[in-house]
Amino acid sequence: MPEPAKCRYTKTHEWVYLDARSAVVGVTEHAQHEIGDVVFVDLPKAGRAVTQGEAVAVVESVKAAFDIYAPLSGTVEASNPALAADPAAVNRSATDQGWLYKLTSVDAAQLAALLTLAQYEEFLKTAA
Template sequence: MRFTKDHEWVVLDGDVATIGITAYAAEQLGDVVFVEVPEVGRKLTPGDGLAVVESVKAASDVYSPLAGEVTEANTALTGQPDVVNASPEGEGWFAKLKIADVAAFEALMDRAAYEDYLGTL
């Protein structure tokens, strides 16, 4: 699992990256009440909006940390947005992307580096 400074996590399985938000991000948002996931087939570059999350506190964009094409979206979140709070780094994932650049994944923070980064906030 790798992480971004925007509090997204990425797990790579071959050339497919699963993306979600970290437990820290879910905690900061509070109770999630709405999730909009991307359409399958959508092409993304790093920094593009991947998903929208609304909570009782705020609405936030989730950004794609990698370039790729959406191969699967977690549409279950549309009807059960609270899964993002219950399992942010598991069942609360947003999308899967087929990526071409595995080196971009390797360049993201590992858990230890992300934990260190959280200590600076």
């Protein structure tokens, strides 16, 4: 599980964690709580090139579907295969087992410009 302080965040409630070879992306605890019980996750396919801010995934809870945006430009390396059978992992473990997809070829400058944990927490206070 990535340490929250080592992740970066977006104002659209995605987290991103840069591991040894790729950037792992998911939705934040705040997002999963607001979205509610997740019943389906539609994830981008490996090899797809995505642009920062592009709607690339859909998370559906009972009655509502939410677009999830790419926090960084890059190429999708893999999506979380476990979510097809267990979409509720997004609720149980948004920042670990409920990760959505991994990106490669990301821009370090884009990553550095995302919110830190402290900035994201401050954003939540003002945006709520």
